Structure formats: structure tokens, C-alpha cells
Amino acid sequence: MNIYDVIHRRRDVRAEFTGAPIPGDALDRVLAAAHAAPSVGLSQPWDFVLVNDPAVRGAFHAHVQTERATFAATLEGDAAARFAGIKVEGILESSLSIVVTYDPERGGPAVLGRHAIADTGLYSVCLAIQNLWLAATAERLGVGWVSFYREPFLRRLLGIPETIRPVAWLCVGPVARHHDTPDLERHGWRRRRPLTEALHHDHW
Amino acid sequence: MNIYDVIHRRRDVRAEFTGAPIPGDALDRVLAAAHAAPSVGLSQPWDFVLVNDPAVRGAFHAHVQTERATFAATLEGDAAARFAGIKVEGILESSLSIVVTYDPERGGPAVLGRHAIADTGLYSVCLAIQNLWLAATAERLGVGWVSFYREPFLRRLLGIPETIRPVAWLCVGPVARHHDTPDLERHGWRRRRPLTEALHHDHW
Numbered sequence: 001m002n003i004y005d006v007i008h009r010r011r012d013v014r015a016e017f018t019g020a021p022i023p024g025d026a027l028d029r030v031l032a033a034a035h036a037a038p039s040v041g042l043s044q045p046w047d048f049v050l051v052n053d054p055a056v057r058g059a060f061h062a063h064v065q066t067e068r069a070t071f072a073a074t075l076e077g078d079a080a081a082r083f084a085g086i087k088v089e090g091i092l093e094s095s096l097s098i099v100v101t102y103d104p105e106r107g108g109p110a111v112l113g114r115h116a117i118a119d120t121g122l123y124s125v126c127l128a129i130q131n132l133w134l135a136a137t138a139e140r141l142g143v144g145w146v147s148f149y150r151e152p153f154l155r156r157l158l159g160i161p162e163t164i165r166p167v168a169w170l171c172v173g174p175v176a177r178h179h180d181t182p183d184l185e186r187h188g189w190r191r192r193r194p195l196t197e198a199l200h201h202d203h204w
Numbered sequence: 205m206n207i208y209d210v211i212h213r214r215r216d217v218r219a220e221f222t223g224a225p226i227p228g229d230a231l232d233r234v235l236a237a238a239h240a241a242p243s244v245g246l247s248q249p250w251d252f253v254l255v256n257d258p259a260v261r262g263a264f265h266a267h268v269q270t271e272r273a274t275f276a277a278t279l280e281g282d283a284a285a286r287f288a289g290i291k292v293e294g295i296l297e298s299s300l301s302i303v304v305t306y307d308p309e310r311g312g313p314a315v316l317g318r319h320a321i322a323d324t325g326l327y328s329v330c331l332a333i334q335n336l337w338l339a340a341t342a343e344r345l346g347v348g349w350v351s352f353y354r355e356p357f358l359r360r361l362l363g364i365p366e367t368i369r370p371v372a373w374l375c376v377g378p379v380a381r382h383h384d385t386p387d388l389e390r391h392g393w394r395r396r397r398p399l400t401e402a403l404h405h406d407h408w
Contacts, residue, residue, distance in 0.1 A: 003338060004237065004342070033212075035399040036214075042393065044402070046402060050405050067319075071320075088317070116271050126334070129327075133242070135207065148317065158406075190316075192246065193248050200251060202255055202260060204362050
């Protein structure tokens with residue numbers, strides 16, 4: 001698939017997972033793509049926890065339900081009504097969950113390019129996530145990033161060391177379809193901004 | 205270009221910029237790719253400042269030289285010698301610089317998916333940067349991410365408001381080549397880690 005087709009076809013998937021198995025060679029290509037991302041000082045500070053265990057996914061799903069309610073309680077009127085109709089995760093329906101983490105000590109203590117901006121290590125992990133997302137889209141798999149969770153809960157659930165930060169819980173697997181329009185736009189939550197509004201020349 | 209070819213061909217470019225102009229249609233496709241990235245709550249919290257002005261680029265380059273010296277002063281022995289031979293930016297030689305920023309207020313106050321993890325907005329900006337990087341690679345352009353700078357300096361230089369955070373200074377333009385091996389590995393700074401060491405199953 002052409003890279004622009006992939007970039008524009010990619011969606012944050014919640015409701016369309018079929019639960020069918022992911023072909024092993026496709027998963028290998030997707031993980032190798034993530035691992036080929038750029039990273040500050042070539043630190044490659046990411047790890048990937050592949051979560052199949054239904055008990056672990058069930059426990060995470062229950063936690064996310066609680067956090068969904070926490071967010072819902074902050075909304076009023078129209079926003080509350082719109083949010084009530086939006087599915088925010090496919091943890092149980094997707095074929096696999098992949099938790100991506102950040103190790104700030106990897107490649108240290110002197111990480112080339114990180115002395116002035118500590119967050120650049122975290123940025124690297126996100127670049128790996130986008131590689132993963134695009135490769136999965138090219139394999140006709142869906143990806144949904146779940147962020148309705150508390151990091152300490154996820155750390156305890158997976159036995160992640162205190163020094164490592166979980167960055168994302170990704171639901172991955174075959175999907176019935178990729179929608180043309182993002183879920184949140186289809187559900188009236190928010191409309192996409194024109195690119196022209198995001199461009200500046202030489203000065204803000 | 206096939207997406208896997210792009211992902212594995214992509215490099216962080218410093219020394220290979222030719223300075224030739226970027227075709228306008230290629231730049232349009234690259235920026236549209238960045239803007240098509242996923243974002244928490246569809247907030248699209250990024251902006252892109254296209255910096256052509258030689259005076260602005262010169263001032264930034266001088267600042268980066270100072271920060272390079274700051275980092276160099278933390279190194280000892282072999283590391284100091286290796287770092288001395290590594291070019292860390294192509295600010296003056298590349299055709300265009302693109303500064304990517306993060307607006308935490310975009311789409312607020314209740315950004316869907318951000319109540320539990322404030323950094324998810326910042327993560328979105330990084331996903332846009334990786335889209336930009338891959339699209340540029342497909343256009344046979346090089347990209348180099350410069351992170352040897354202090355955010356307040358860059359904010360003042362470009363007149364970026366206090367509420368907006370600069371995330372990256374990207375050097376972009378035609379290149380003589382994309383090396384097969386990352387610069388930092390070619391220069392003996394650090395070797396890439398095998399993917400197998402980054403994989404965990406069900407539990408850390």
C-alpha cells in the first residue's frame with residue numbers, strides 16, 4: 001500500500017474489531033516497523049508488552065470503565081449526551097493488546113540530544129507507536145489507542161518496574177472496516193481543523 | 205514507495221542536505237500527511253512554523269552550537285572523542301526548517317482521552333511528526349530532528365506564545381543520499397538493540 005494511502009486511511013478503531021487472529025508474519029512486520037523508529041541518541045527507549053491473557057485484559061477493561069465514568073462526570077449538557085454514545089475502546093473485542101513503555105535510563109546517562117529537553121525520550125516512544133499504527137493499517141489491521149487509565153494501575157497490572165513509564169495501551173487486530181471519517185467527527189464530538197489554520201511562516 | 209520501504213529507509217539526516225528547493229507539491233503532501241495524524245480527542249494540537257528566514261535560522265544555529273558545547277562538557281574520554289566527530293544538525297544546509305508546536309488548550313477544556321494522562325496531547329504532536337518524517341522520506345527528502353536547544357529560547361526567537369510548547373525543530377530538504385545505517389551507529393556512538401529484547405508477553 002502506498003504510504004499516503006496508509007496515512008490517510010489510518011483510523012483510531014474502537015468498534016470494528018472482528019477478533020480474528022493476527023497472522024504471525026504480519027505482526028512481526030508491524031513490530032519491526034515500530035522498532036525501526038527514530039529515537040533520541042539512538043536510545044530506542046521503548047518496550048512492547050503483548051497482552052493476550054483474557055484475565056489481564058478484563059481487569060484493564062474494568063479499570064477503563066471506571067475512568068470513562070470519571071471523565072463523563074466532568075461533562076455537561078450536549079457534551080455529556082454526545083459522549084454517552086461514543087465507544088472509547090475495543091479492549092475485549094480486539095485480537096491483541098500491545099502496551100508500549102518508555103525507559104528513561106536506556107542509553108544513559110548521557111543521551112545524545114536529551115540534555116536540554118528531558119521529554120525527547122518520551123517523544124521517541126511516540127514515533128515508534130506511529131510506525132506501528134501505520135504498518136498495522138497497511139496490513140489491514142485496526143489500532144485503537146486507549147488512554148482512559150491511570151499509569152500506576154497499568155504498571156501494577158503488568159508488573160512494570162517503577163522506573164519505566166507506560167505510554168500507551170493499543171488494541172490491535174483485524175477489523176470489519178476502516179471508516180472514512182474519524183469516529184469522534186462521525187459522532188459530532190469535534191470537527192477536524194483545516195491544515196491552513198495550523199501553518200505559520202517564519203514567525204508565529 | 206511501499207510503506208515498509210519508507211519506514212526502514214528513513215534516517216535522521218544531518219550531513220547530506222543539498223540545499224536544493226523542495227517542490228511545492230511535495231511539501232503540501234508532507235504537511236497534509238502530518239496533519240492527518242491521530243490526536244487525543246481529535247484535538248489536533250499541533251502547529252507548523254515554516255522557517256525560511258536565514259537570519260532566524262542563523263540565530264538558532266548559533267544557540268545550538270552553545271548547547272552542543274554544554275552537552276560535550278558532560279562527556280569524558282572515549283565518549284567525548286566520539287561526540288566530537290558527530291554532526292548533530294543541518295540547520296543552515298537544509299532547504300527549510302519546520303518547527304512543530306503543541307497547544308494544550310486546543311479542543312479543551314474537556315479533551316476526550318486526556319483527563320487521566322496530561323501528556324497524551326504532547327504524544328499526538330509526535331505522531332504528526334512521524335507522519336511528516338515518513339512522507340518526506342517517500343518524497344526522497346531528508347529530515348533531521350534538532351533537540352540541542354532550550355525551549356524558552358526558541359519560543360522567544362519565533363514569537364511563540366507562552367501557552368504553546370515547541371516540540372521539535374526539523375531540518376527538511378533534498379539530500380544526496382539516505383545512509384543504510386543510522387549516523388550514530390556509523391560513528392560508533394551506539395548500536396541498535398535487537399527487537400527481541402524489547403518484547404514481553406502478558407507481563408513485563
